[in-house]
Amino acid sequence: MSNIEDTIRDQIAKHPVILYMKGVPEMPQCGFSAKAVSCLQSAGVPFAYVNILAAPSIREKLPSISQWPTFPQLFIGGELVGGSDIVSELSASGELKTLLDAAVAGQAEG
Amino acid sequence: MEIAEVRALIETGIPGCEVRVEGEGCSFSAVIIGEAFEGLNSVKRQQKVLATVTEPLSTGALHAISMKVYTPAEWSRLADSA
Numbered sequence: 001m002s003n004i005e006d007t008i009r010d011q012i013a014k015h016p017v018i019l020y021m022k023g024v025p026e027m028p029q030c031g032f033s034a035k036a037v038s039c040l041q042s043a044g045v046p047f048a049y050v051n052i053l054a055a056p057s058i059r060e061k062l063p064s065i066s067q068w069p070t071f072p073q074l075f076i077g078g079e080l081v082g083g084s085d086i087v088s089e090l091s092a093s094g095e096l097k098t099l100l101d102a103a104v105a106g107q108a109e110g
Numbered sequence: 111m112e113i114a115e116v117r118a119l120i121e122t123g124i125p126g127c128e129v130r131v132e133g134e135g136c137s138f139s140a141v142i143i144g145e146a147f148e149g150l151n152s153v154k155r156q157q158k159v160l161a162t163v164t165e166p167l168s169t170g171a172l173h174a175i176s177m178k179v180y181t182p183a184e185w186s187r188l189a190d191s192a
Binding site for chain 1: 152153160163164168174177178
């Protein structure tokens with residue numbers, strides 16, 4: 001796909017849970033990304049990810065689409081949930097697991 | 111960047127809010143309290159704050175800002191329970 005914005009919108013639409021992060025889940029390249037990954041892993045729900053360090057055009061374009069200037073960025077069910085602070089808060093309160101389960105269940109039905 | 115610069119950007123961008131910033135260099139943590147956040151969820155609140163510091167974030171002068179955002183009512187409840 002030639003248009004980077006279409007590529008990003010497609011990724012967000014296709015994956016019920018997708019994390020735009022620095023590095024990969026096995027080796028995050030930033031503490032904030034590591035924190036988000038560990039919250040997702042402890043919820044035990046599979047998630048897609050994009051390493052924005054390996055995709056400079058996505059790194060450049062996504063902030064203007066999401067209105068969020070930093071990484072990581074977590075999308076659940078096509079919606080921006082937030083960065084590592086919000087993901088941590090939701091994880092601590094148990095809401096993250098609820099959101100993830102709902103998104104994955106929605107995907108299975110759809 | 112200096113703490114005072116970050117605080118000034120946020121205060122200018124969101125009139126009437128109270129900002130407490132900690133940190134140094136290019137990474138900060140902030141607590142922001144304001145009426146402007148009434149009725150907004152966490153993402154919308156942080157987007158509002160982030161919008162005031164997009165310039166230093168885009169140049170790299172500011173690498174990251176970690177934040178907690180409260181309305182005055184939420185903040186006073188926190189203070190009461192502490």
